[in-house]
Amino acid sequence: MDIQVTQTSGVTLVVPQGDLDMGTADHVKRTLTELIEKGQSKLVMDLSGVSYVDSSGLGALVAAMKQARAVGGNLKLCGLQEDVRSIFEMTRLIKVMAVHSDRQEAVSSW
């Protein structure tokens, strides 16, 4: 999975491309953990390039979100495709995670 990381307005923007499953969840979690440990805990992940997410992928995002919140930051999400969004709704993560419609809205929410 390709993951692009950029800085914008003091927020770290993380943009993965590909499927978020058991095979890629560790890569995503490791990337987010490294950013948080470097002090970049204001995170926005744009999931518009992710068409598939499973429970392993959700677990990686939840773990990173908890880690970021523990140090005063957060992991905010945006750009969820319809099928991906339905998994977040089914597991009710849509209610506990900060989910925005697009990148601009998510970044400016900080």
Place this chain on the structure above:
Amino acid sequence: MTADTLVIMSESEELARVRSWLGEQLARRGVDEHAQSALQVAVGELATNSIKHAYGGRGGQPIHISVTSRDDGVVIHVEDFGRPFDPTTYRQPNLDEMNESGVGLYIVKRLADEFSFDLARERGTRWTLVKYQPGMKPNRTAEQEERGWTSR
């Protein structure tokens, strides 16, 4: 129509191949895209469950996935030959908590119209999913909906 079967090894790199193969199988059986996506997630969760739990992360072990058409929908089997699923250890996840794990089978139950498992075998678990064509799903009791799966 006879069953079409894919055999994969118990490695996470195989999951993309499962999704691709399953998508083709379901498309040629006339399953709509929304149901295709749901079943790709459900079957991916079961294959992941086999890799992680039945085989304990050991690679190179077989997982069989088959698709069969019937008049009212499709039936999918996911079968491994490792440690059998133990339903007594399953706990329905508390969705008010932020779960980092333990929601895979819950997702399967939500995505399939019927979900069952067969432990009456020498080794492993055979999971069965049924997805009905629109309007063909039989009525189920509240108790059946709540339980979400059956076993033998």
